[in-house]
Structure formats: structure tokens, C-alpha cells
Amino acid sequence: MKAAKLAIPSLVALAVFMVALPFGLKLHQQDFMISLLVWVLVVSSYRLMALTGEYSLVHVVLMGAGAYGSALLAKLAGFSVWLAMPCGALVAAGIAALLSFPLFRMSGFYFLIGSFAAGEAIRLSWTYFTVPFGGPKGIKLIPSPELTLPGLGPIPFFEPIPYYYLTLIIVGISLFILYRLENSRIGLIMNAIHWRAPLAESVGVDTWRYRALAFVIASFFAGLAGALFCHYYGTANPAQFDVAAMVYVLIWVIVGGVSRFAGPIVGVVVLSVLNELFREAEQWRPLIYGCILIAAMFYLPDGLVGLPGRIRAWLDGRRGVAAAETGEAAEEPADLASPRRR
Amino acid sequence: MEIILQTCVNALVASAFFALMAVGLVLIFGVMGIINFAHGELYMVGAYLVWYFYASLRWPFLVAVLAAFLIVTVIGLLMERTLFRPMRDNPLGGLINSIGLLFILQVLAVQVGGVGLMKNVPPAYRGSLELLPGVAIGNQRLVALVIAAALLVCIWYFLTRTKVGWALRAVAQDRDAAALQGINIDRISMLAMGLGAGMAGMAGALIAPLTRVEPYMGHGVIITAFIVTIVGGIGSLSGAVLAAVLYAFFHTFVTTYWNGTIATMLGLLIMLVVLIVKPTGIMGTRVSE
Amino acid sequence: MALLEVRNVTKQFGGLTALNDVSFAVKPGEIRGLIGPNGAGKSTMFKTIAGFYTPTRGDILFSGTNIAGSTAYANAARGVVRTFQETTLFQEMSVFENVLVGCHLRARSGVFSALLGMDRDKRREAETRTAEVLEFMGLAGRRDQLAKELPLGSQRALAIAVALAATPKLLLMDEPFAGMNPEETEHMMGLTRKVRSSGVTIVLVEHDMRAVMGLCEYITVLNFGSVLAQGTPAEVRNNDRVIEAYLGGA
Numbered sequence: 045m046k047a048a049k050l051a052i053p054s055l056v057a058l059a060v061f062m063v064a065l066p067f068g069l070k071l072h073q074q075d076f077m078i079s080l081l082v083w084v085l086v087v088s089s090y091r092l093m094a095l096t097g098e099y100s101l102v103h104v105v106l107m108g109a110g111a112y113g114s115a116l117l118a119k120l121a122g123f124s125v126w127l128a129m130p131c132g133a134l135v136a137a138g139i140a141a142l143l144s145f146p147l148f149r150m151s152g153f154y155f156l157i158g159s160f161a162a163g164e165a166i167r168l169s170w171t172y173f174t175v176p177f178g179g180p181k182g183i184k185l186i187p188s189p190e191l192t193l194p195g196l197g198p199i200p201f202f203e204p205i206p207y208y209y210l211t212l213i214i215v216g217i218s219l220f221i222l223y224r225l226e227n228s229r230i231g232l233i234m235n236a237i238h239w240r241a242p243l244a245e246s247v248g249v250d251t252w253r254y255r256a257l258a259f260v261i262a263s264f265f266a267g268l269a270g271a272l273f274c275h276y277y278g279t280a281n282p283a284q285f286d287v288a289a290m291v292y293v294l295i296w297v298i299v300g301g302v303s304r305f306a307g308p309i310v311g312v313v314v315l316s317v318l319n320e321l322f323r324e325a326e327q328w329r330p331l332i333y334g335c336i337l338i339a340a341m342f343y344l345p346d347g348l349v350g351l352p353g354r355i356r357a358w359l360d361g362r363r364g365v366a367a368a369e370t371g372e373a374a375e376e377p378a379d380l381a382s383p384r385r386r
Numbered sequence: 387m388e389i390i391l392q393t394c395v396n397a398l399v400a401s402a403f404f405a406l407m408a409v410g411l412v413l414i415f416g417v418m419g420i421i422n423f424a425h426g427e428l429y430m431v432g433a434y435l436v437w438y439f440y441a442s443l444r445w446p447f448l449v450a451v452l453a454a455f456l457i458v459t460v461i462g463l464l465m466e467r468t469l470f471r472p473m474r475d476n477p478l479g480g481l482i483n484s485i486g487l488l489f490i491l492q493v494l495a496v497q498v499g500g501v502g503l504m505k506n507v508p509p510a511y512r513g514s515l516e517l518l519p520g521v522a523i524g525n526q527r528l529v530a531l532v533i534a535a536a537l538l539v540c541i542w543y544f545l546t547r548t549k550v551g552w553a554l555r556a557v558a559q560d561r562d563a564a565a566l567q568g569i570n571i572d573r574i575s576m577l578a579m580g581l582g583a584g585m586a587g588m589a590g591a592l593i594a595p596l597t598r599v600e601p602y603m604g605h606g607v608i609i610t611a612f613i614v615t616i617v618g619g620i621g622s623l624s625g626a627v628l629a630a631v632l633y634a635f636f637h638t639f640v641t642t643y644w645n646g647t648i649a650t651m652l653g654l655l656i657m658l659v660v661l662i663v664k665p666t667g668i669m670g671t672r673v674s675e
Numbered sequence: 676m677a678l679l680e681v682r683n684v685t686k687q688f689g690g691l692t693a694l695n696d697v698s699f700a701v702k703p704g705e706i707r708g709l710i711g712p713n714g715a716g717k718s719t720m721f722k723t724i725a726g727f728y729t730p731t732r733g734d735i736l737f738s739g740t741n742i743a744g745s746t747a748y749a750n751a752a753r754g755v756v757r758t759f760q761e762t763t764l765f766q767e768m769s770v771f772e773n774v775l776v777g778c779h780l781r782a783r784s785g786v787f788s789a790l791l792g793m794d795r796d797k798r799r800e801a802e803t804r805t806a807e808v809l810e811f812m813g814l815a816g817r818r819d820q821l822a823k824e825l826p827l828g829s830q831r832a833l834a835i836a837v838a839l840a841a842t843p844k845l846l847l848m849d850e851p852f853a854g855m856n857p858e859e860t861e862h863m864m865g866l867t868r869k870v871r872s873s874g875v876t877i878v879l880v881e882h883d884m885r886a887v888m889g890l891c892e893y894i895t896v897l898n899f900g901s902v903l904a905q906g907t908p909a910e911v912r913n914n915d916r917v918i919e920a921y922l923g924g925a
């Protein structure tokens with residue numbers, strides 16, 4: 045109840061903060077903010093997929109498909125970047141649609157491994173085919189978008205601040221769409237499939253279709269994120285979208301907590317900011333991430349977003365209040381594969 | 387003709403390595419239901435240990451290999467106790483933990499091995515054995531092949547002819563039923579994990595003088611191991627060995643006559659096809675309960 | 676004409692024959708009992724009718740159309756809905772949401788209309804239906820509780836509510852009274868009668884003989900995958916082969 049009343053003011057505050065933010069930052073921090081926003085979109089779209097209970101390992105490769113698609117359309121086919129970006133996202137969605145035929149014949153581990161194989165195969169094809177993908181070096185000199193506003197002249201999107209706002213707007217809209225989708229009837233059905241696919245099927249849900257739908261939509265937004273990424277940094281290469289990147293996404297999602305919409309976002313923001321603060325320790329990053337991941341598996345089964353509830357429960361427990369009475373605390377710790385629509 | 391025969395010899399050596407990796411992975415998956423993503427890193431650690439004992443400390447090669455094998459086995463046992471056992475009811479959790487460990491081991495390798503990434507391990511056995519005119523097998527490879535094959539035979543004997551091996555296979559088939567029969571699941575899990583890890587460590591130890599030892603060498607190997615495991619039918623040990631041989635020949639020939647990237651790509655596609663045609667997942671059989 | 680006609684259905688799992696040449700027919704408006712010792716193949720029969728299994732041989736006619744081998748969700752759209760032997764619910768979702776999922780078939784809409792809120796009429800209709808079903812099953816007071824927090828009796832009722840929300844013509848109930856005390860059973864029997872009078876044909880698998888005999892007009896007995904006997908409760912009760920099967924099984 046209280047939370048609902050606070051939601052709108054805090055969203056407004058967050059928006060104001062995000063708009064004001066870049067001015068207080070150094071150049072490399074502005075760069076960092078752009079990539080952080082992009083990854084926020086990637087992890088949030090991943091959650092849509094996780095809502096149906098499937099964990100895929102092809103998500104980052106599909107992000108790459110969006111980047112490659114958009115970059116090639118802009119460079120080779122001469123598309124305007126404004127058109128190329130959504131088309132890149134559509135390329136990712138289209139590949140996901142094709143992959144859904146083989147992949148959704150599997151579930152659980154088999155899906156995980158199958159998606160891994162599909163992703164690796166796609167990525168290897170970028171490495172192997174120099175035309176048009178540029179081989180291991182990838183595509184360079186990807187153009188940035190151009191826009192001339194009357195009175196203001198051309199907007200320099202190759203500079204961080206304008207591109208930051210562009211990214212902020214696109215990511216903001218995308219998050220809004222994802223959030224609505226999750227809370228729509230379609231999100232309900234997707235989550236129902238996660239909990240009990242046979243029951244959903246017995247009342248008329250075509251589970252394959254909804255799994256595929258979640259996959260395609262999630263991939264569209266991953267592709268969009270990839271497009272946003274490559275038109276700022278100017279490059280797209282296979283190493284950017286490798287297994288390590290995929291695993292980072294998984295870590296952000298899990299450490300943040302998959303049980304809430306905000307979870308993966310919290311995960312990526314907290315871990316990336318920590319990482320940015322300890323830049324000298326770059327080579328230790330995977331080790332630290334590994335430790336955090338394992339620690340989260342043991343001590344934070346509902347992720348960082350579950351932390352306030354746990355702390356409250358702990359405090360209440362200390363005050364002698366029966367934990368069971370505090371609704372939140374009574375919530376059984378969700379195992380990793382338990383995304384809820386909240 | 388010589389090239390074909392030579393390729394066959396190379397493929398045979400590769401088969402042994404693939405089989406060592408895949409059989410371990412299958413054992414772990416069969417008994418614990420966990421896909422060990424850190425399997426490639428155990429292999430890497432095995433290679434690093436040989437580099438350290440043999441190339442740096444100048445221990446005899448075989449002693450170094452044995453030490454690596456034992457140490458990686460112990461790492462496996464520790465993994466079971468600390469990372470996998472608490473996650474017994476949550477196999478996905480076990481998988482995630484193995485991913486965490488993968489990162490940790492990689493960074494440790496970078497730190498221990500120094501900043502220069504690659505390590506060179508000089509061969510312990512020089513020269514080669516000429517099988518036919520123009521067809522030779524390097525002595526180092528021969529030793530690796532013999533040891534790997536011997537280890538596989540031992541494992542096979544152990545699993546099929548001993549009581550503990552029988553118990554292990556019973557757990558792999560149906561854990562609950564096995565527990566009801568009084569089989570100690572904890573001990574069997576440790577055994578499977580120790581064996582699986584040991585085999586990966588052994589593979590890495592034997593390959594150390596034949597390849598570049600570097601922190602990320604596990605990555606390509608885990609992909610191969612996945613392909614072999616899936617194609618062989620996950621959970622089937624003989625399937626894993628057969629698939630290892632087939633895939634090793636396939637991969638070696640495609641690499642020799644065409645291109646290594648293409649070979650891996652085709653391997654991944656084959657794996658996908660197998661997953662589609664014979665999916666053991668719930669969706670595949672329409673037995674939705 | 677029979678609403679459901681099972682014709683010579685055989686279902687094999689590898690070497691095991693779970694159903695062997697089973698035939699029976701159910702008239703519209705009936706409450707049919709399907710009984711038999713453990714492992715007789717009752718649940719397998721249900722899963723085969725509902726489309727979760729494809730029969731190895733034989734036909735399943737629903738309103739005259741052969742639905743053997745059709746998918747579960749397509750059968751649900753035709754009006755064939757089953758409940759599950761073990762209580763099967765969306766445990767982490769509220770009672771209301773559980774039933775709302777049951778309304779899927781009438782609330783179905785495209786992605787874009789769901790996103791843009793253009794499915795409002797359908798959504799409202801589904802919510803109305805959900806409220807009706809909850810009222811009908813006596814769960815209205817619990818609508819915001821999580822399914823897993825309900826007592827067993829209410830969980831059973833909820834499972835039926837989810838099925839009812841899909842507006843079945845034929846409802847296959849797999850052991851709805853299992854684990855209930857006599858009062859709960861009595862209550863659930865009342866509900867079952869109420870469902871039937873709302874125009875739903877019911878096939879009931881149940882081990883509680885008192886409930887089966889009290890509810891069903893006609894009973895089919897399965898044993899080792901084959902039809903052992905059919906008849907009114909009185910006929911079945913006095914059938915020697917049935918008595919023997921049950922005693923032998925017990």
C-alpha cells in the first residue's frame with residue numbers, strides 16, 4: 045500500500061536524477077552511463093524470458109545480432125541510423141523466431157545448452173565470414189545517428205551527452221513497454237507457464253506460443269540494446285558478445301534478483317557501479333563477480349531486491365515479532381528459477 | 387593417403403581427450419544433475435599444475451601429471467562439498483555456482499601464472515614413432531594417448547565391475563530409488579565429482595606439453611565436451627565415449643581439410659539437431675507431467 | 676448422441692500397456708465414475724482424452740469429432756478440461772490470478788492490444804467470469820491469498836475453479852476427494868453436483884467409494900488397463916469380478 049503511493053514520486057525523482065546526471069560526470073563516466081543504460085535494457089529484457097521459466101544463453105548473441113544488423117544496414121545498405129536501429133532489433137527478433145522452433149522443443153537444461161550451442165554457432169559465423177561480418181575484428185566506423193533540429197542545427201550524437209539522452213529515452217520507453225507487458229494478461233500467462241505448464245495447457249494455453257513470444261520480444265529489446273551500443277561506440281565484433289558477456293548478464297540478473305521487475309536493474313547498476321569505483325582492480329573483476337555470484341546463491345536467494353525484506357524480517361525477529369506476521373518475511377525464499385510478476 | 391592416415395592418428399589422440407572430458411561431465415551430470423560449467427577450468431588447472439611442477443620445478447613429467455591429477459581430484463571433492471551439495475535440490479543453482487568458480491579459477495590462473503598469459507611446456511618425450519612411412523605419432527602424444535586410454539579403461543572397469551561403481555550407476559539412474567536401497571548419496575556424489583574432476587585434470591595435464599597453456603584454454607574444450615555429451619546422449623557413458631571418437635574424427639578431418647572454426651560450427655549444429663530430434667527435455671515427449 | 680466416446684483405445688509406454696482396448700461412452704449431462712485399483716490406468720485414460728498423451732491405437736470422439744492425438748490446449752478450446760491427481764495450482768499466484776489464467780480462452784488477445792490496453796472489454800469479461808467462478812466455488816473470500824497458503828480443501832476447490840473458468844463441456848476430475856475428511860468430501864460432492872447442474876458433463880476418477888456411489892449414475896471399472904465392468908452403482912457393487920479385483924488388489 046505504502047509502496048504504491050511512493051511509486052510515482054520516486055519515479056519522478058529518478059527521472060530528474062537521470063536527466064541531471066551527465067553534467068556532474070567526467071567524460072569516461074558519461075561513456076559508462078551510456079553502456080550502463082544499454083545493459084539495463086539487456087537484463088530487463090532477459091527477465092521477460094525468465095518469466096516463462098526458461099534461462100537462455102543466447103541473449104547476448106541476439107543483442108549482437110541487433111548490433112550487426114543495424115550496423116550493416118547503416119553501412120552497407122545506406123539506411124538512416126534511425127531506421128537501421130529498429131530494423132536491427134527486428135533482425136534479432138527474427139532470428140529468435142527462427143530459433144524458437146528448435147529451441148522450444150527443449151526445456152530446462154536442454155534449453156540452456158541448446159541456446160548456448162545456437163549462440164556459439166551464430167557467433168562463430170561472425171568470426172568466420174569476413175564478408176559481411178568483418179571476421180574477428182568485426183565492423184568498424186559504424187555511423188552515429190544524425191538529426192538536425194530547426195534552430196539548433198545538427199545534434200552531435202557522437203558526443204556522450206546527446207547520445208546519453210537518446211539512450212535514456214529509448215531505454216526508458218522500452219522499460220515501460222516491458223513493464224506493461226509483464227503486468228498485462230500476457231505476462232500473467234507467461235508466469236503461469238513457469239509455475240505449472242501442464243495446468244496452463246489444460247485450460248487452453250498454447251505454451252509453446254507464449255514461450256516463443258517471450259523469447260521473440262525479449263530478443264527484440266536485446267537487439268535494440270545492441271544497436272544502441274554499436275552506434276555509439278562505432279564497433280561491433282564477436283568478442284563483445286561472447287560467453288563471458290552472457291555470463292555477466294546472468295550474474296546481474298541473479299544477484300539483483302529475478303523475482304521482481306527491478307531486480308535485474310538493481311543488479312546491473314550496483315555491480316557495474318562497484319566495478320567502476322574499483323577500476324584499478326579490473327583484472328580481479330571476474331573473480332570478484334564469481335565470489336559475489338556464489339555468495340548470492342547461498343545468502344541472497346531472492347537477490348539484492350529481496351534484501352530489504354530480509355533485513356526487515358531479521359530486525360522484526362530480533363524485536364521478537366513473529367516473522368510470519370510480516371507478510372514479506374513469510375515469503376519463502378524464491379529459488380533462482382522463480383520469477384514473479386511484481 | 388598418408389595425410390588421411392596421419393589425420394586418423396591425430397583424431398585418435400583427440401578422441402581420448404574428448405572422452406576424458408565428456409565422461410567426467412556425464413558422470414557429474416548423471417549423479418548430481420548438475421552441468422559443471424567449470425569443467426573446462428579444471429582441465430586448465432591440470433595443465434597449469436603440470437607447467438608448474440614439470441616446467442618450473444623440474445619434477446619428472448609423469449610425477450607432475452600424477453600430482454596434477456590428484457590435486458584436481460581434490461578440487462573436485464571440495465567443489466562437491468562446498469558448491470554442489472548445498473544445492474542438491476536446485477540443480478540450476480549448482481550450475482550457477484560452477485560458473486562462479488569458473489571465473490575464480492580463471493583469474494587465479496592469470497595471477498599465479500604471471501601477467502604473460504601463455505605458458506610453454508617443453509615436451510618430455512621428443513622424437514616420434516613412425517607407424518607407416520609418412521605416418522607418425524609424436525612420442526609425447528603417444529604417452530598421452532596411452533595414459534588417457536588406460537585411465538578410461540580403469541574407469542570403465544570400476545563402474546561396471548565393482549560394487550561401488552554399480553552403486554554409482556544406480557544413483558545416476560534413479561537417485562531416490564538408490565537412496566531407498568541404502569546407498570549413501572553424499573559419498574557417491576563426492577566420488578562422481580572427484581572422478582569427473584580428476585579426468586578433466588588428467589586431460590589438461592597430458593595436453594600441457596602439446597598446446598599453449600593459458601587461462602582461457604578451458605573455453606573451447608567445454609564446448610567440445612558439451613557437443614560430445616549431448617550427441618552421446620547425456621547420462622550415457624558408453625554414448626559419451628562413442629560420440630567422443632566420432633566427433634574427434636569429424637572435427638579433425640574437417641579442421642585438416644577445411645577449417646577449424648567451421649568444424650566447431652558444424653559440431654554445434656549437429657548438437658542442435660540431436661537436441662531437436664531426440665530431445666530428452668519435457669517438451670519433446672509431450673509427457674507434460 | 677454421446678458427448679464422449681472412447682473407442683478401442685490402447686496406450687503403451689514402451690513395453691507397458693497402460694490401456695488395453697478400452698471403450699466406453701458418456702452421455703451429455705452425466706456424472707460418470709471411472710474406478711479401478713491403483714495402476715489400473717485411470718489417470719492415463721484422462722491424460723489421453725485431454726490430449727496430454729497420444730493413444731497408441733484407437734479413437735476418442737468428442738461431440739462426434741475425433742480428438743485422439745490432438746493437443747491439450749486445443750482440446751481445452753473444444754471444451755475438454757481435466758484436473759490433476761496431485762493438487763496442481765499456480766502456487767505462487769493469488770487465488771484470483773489462478774482462476775484468471777483459467778479464463779485464458781475467453782481473454783485471449785494480441786500483444787499489441789494487451790500493451791495498448793485495447794483488450795479492456797475482454798479483460799473485464801474475464802475478471803467478471805473469475806469473480807463468478809470464485810463465488811460459485813465458495814472461494815470469493817480468499818481471492819487475494821496465495822494459492823499455496825490455502826488449506827487443502829480450498830486448494831482442491833481452487834483447482835476445480837481453474838478448470839471451470841475455462842468453461843468446459845466435459846470436465847475430467849482426477850481424485851478430487853483424495854485426502855479430504857468426510858465433511859470436506861460432503862461439501863465437495865455438493866459442489867460437484869452444482870457443477871453438473873450448470874450444464875457440465877463430468878467424468879470422475881475416485882477411490883472414495885461412498886462419494887462415487889453417491890454421485891455417479893453410471894460407473895466404468897478399469898483393471899489392468901481393460902474395462903472390467905460397467906453399470907449402475909448397484910450393479911457394479913455386486914459384480915463378482917469387481918469385488919475380486921479390489922480384494923485381489925488390496
Ligand SMILES: Nc1ncnc2c1ncn2[C@@H]1O[C@H](COP(=O)(O)OP(=O)(O)OP(=O)(O)O)[C@@H](O)[C@H]1O
Pocket residue numbers: 673688691692693711712713714715716717718719720760
Ligand atoms: N508416463 C508414463 N510412463 C510409463 N508408464 C506410465 C506412465 N504413466 C503411467 N504409467 C503406468 O501406467 C499404469 C497406469 O497408471 P495410471 O497412473 O493411469 O494409474 P491410475 O489408475 O491412475 O492409478 P492411481 O489410482 O494410483 O492413480 C501404471 O502401471 C503406471 O506405472
Ligand SMILES: [Mg+2]
Pocket residue numbers: 717718719760
Ligand atoms: Mg491416477
